[in-house]
Amino acid sequence: MKVKVISRILEANDRIAEDNRRLFNEKGIYVINLMSGPGAGKTSLLVKTIEALKDSVSIGVIEGDITGTEDAERIHSTGVPVVQINTGGACHLDANMIEEVLPELPLDSIQLLFIENVGNLVCPAEFNVGEDIKVMLLSVTEGEDKPLKYPLMFQESAALVLNKVDLLPYLDLDMERLKERAMSLNPKLKVFELSCKTGSGLDAWTDYLFRMVAEKNR
Amino acid sequence: MHEVSIAQSILDIILKECEKINCKKINSVTIRVGRASGVVVDSLVFAFDIIKKDTIAEKAELLCEEVPLTAICVNCNKDFISDEEYILNCPYCGKSEFKVIGGRELDILEMDVEEQ
Ligand SMILES: Nc1nc2c(ncn2[C@@H]2O[C@H](COP(=O)(O)OP(=O)(O)O)[C@@H](O)[C@H]2O)c(=O)[nH]1
Ligand SMILES: [Mg+2]
Ligand SMILES: [Zn+2]
Numbered sequence: 001m002k003v004k005v006i007s008r009i010l011e012a013n014d015r016i017a018e019d020n021r022r023l024f025n026e027k028g029i030y031v032i033n034l035m036s037g038p039g040a041g042k043t044s045l046l047v048k049t050i051e052a053l054k055d056s057v058s059i060g061v062i063e064g065d066i067t068g069t070e071d072a073e074r075i076h077s078t079g080v081p082v083v084q085i086n087t088g089g090a091c092h093l094d095a096n097m098i099e100e101v102l103p104e105l106p107l108d109s110i111q112l113l114f115i116e117n118v119g120n121l122v123c124p125a126e127f128n129v130g131e132d133i134k135v136m137l138l139s140v141t142e143g144e145d146k147p148l149k150y151p152l153m154f155q156e157s158a159a160l161v162l163n164k165v166d167l168l169p170y171l172d173l174d175m176e177r178l179k180e181r182a183m184s185l186n187p188k189l190k191v192f193e194l195s196c197k198t199g200s201g202l203d204a205w206t207d208y209l210f211r212m213v214a215e216k217n218r
Numbered sequence: 219m220h221e222v223s224i225a226q227s228i229l230d231i232i233l234k235e236c237e238k239i240n241c242k243k244i245n246s247v248t249i250r251v252g253r254a255s256g257v258v259v260d261s262l263v264f265a266f267d268i269i270k271k272d273t274i275a276e277k278a279e280l281l282c283e284e285v286p287l288t289a290i291c292v293n294c295n296k297d298f299i300s301d302e303e304y305i306l307n308c309p310y311c312g313k314s315e316f317k318v319i320g321g322r323e324l325d326i327l328e329m330d331v332e333e334q
Binding site: 001002003004005006007008009010011012013090091092094122123125126127148151152155181183184185187 | 220223224227228230231232235239241247249254255256257303304306307314315318324325326327328329330331332333
């Protein structure tokens with residue numbers, strides 16, 4: 001006997017993501033789901049961003065990792081509230097994991113919440129967690145073929161941060177080609193070129209965040 | 219990769235459905251997977267075959283209907299199908315602004331179950 005079961009497979013996740021989103025909106029929190037491959041510099045970017053913005057914006061962080069607490073400790077030392085999620089093997093954060101740790105954060109006093117996703121270029125893009133935007137971080141050492149190999153990631157993201165530009169002199173990367181490919185997958189993509197090591201290009205990124213937070217709280 | 223969590227979601231949904239209609243065995247489940255959904259069908263089937271053990275879906279086959287990536291060009295208004303997992307340019311006018319209209323699906327369609 002055939003039985004119709006028309007249903008979105010990720011429906012359960014999306015429902016919880018909507019609950020999270022409602023809560024974030026109620027509290028006026030701007031939420032960024034930060035995604036990249038392992039080692040592209042997500043935690044470094046967060047540390048730099050917090051240092052630059054923490055006097056003007058109150059920030060909170062959710063750290064997702066397969067295991068370990070090093071990243072959360074790095075964030076903790078900047079003085080902003082942080083909770084660690086260990087996915088225990090899962091290659092992405094899902095909405096349920098986020099919902100479970102929200103009570104551990106002082107949501108009433110957070111204006112900008114970063115969610116550092118598990119380092120992985122494939123899966124995180126499919127799982128909404130209730131964020132306002134997804135931001136993809138790509139280190140320039142990863143090569144210009146990434147947009148072609150991980151199109152969904154580029155299409156789902158509102159902004160692309162190209163990190164480690166201090167290393168460009170040592171690479172044969174064709175930056176224009178990389179940007180062209182990324183933009184053709186997603187013409188609305190905002191691109192930031194920066195270095196977490198030297199701090200170059202960080203201003204444009206933090207200005208953008210500041211504007212987005214201000215807009216949400218207007 | 220995350221095919222395991224997707225397989226688990228499929229299993230959760232169909233088992234719940236079977237509870238509702240009170241059926242005891244699932245022969246197959248048909249899903250629709252877009253080419254640009256980011257899901258690898260082989261891995262999904264592999265994962266499903268592992269996690270279905272010891273459930274009423276133990277014998278169930280996961281049937282995947284793949285949906286090609288289709289889009290409408292914002293510039294010239296023509297629609298087109300791609301064999302790839304991504305589209306870079308409109309094949310008619312070469313512009314790269316388009317609306318994806320198919321290929322992102324990840325849905326359960328139906329299941330075949332034993333009647334009591
Ligand atoms: N040269 C250089 N190294 C960087 C930069 N940003 C991060 N790194 C290094 O890249 C490595 C991984 O950074 P991390 O922030 O832990 O990456 P995550 O895994 O994405 O969180 C660390 O050794 C950082 O010091 C950068 O802009 N330039
Ligand atoms: Mg990290
Ligand atoms: Zn066209």
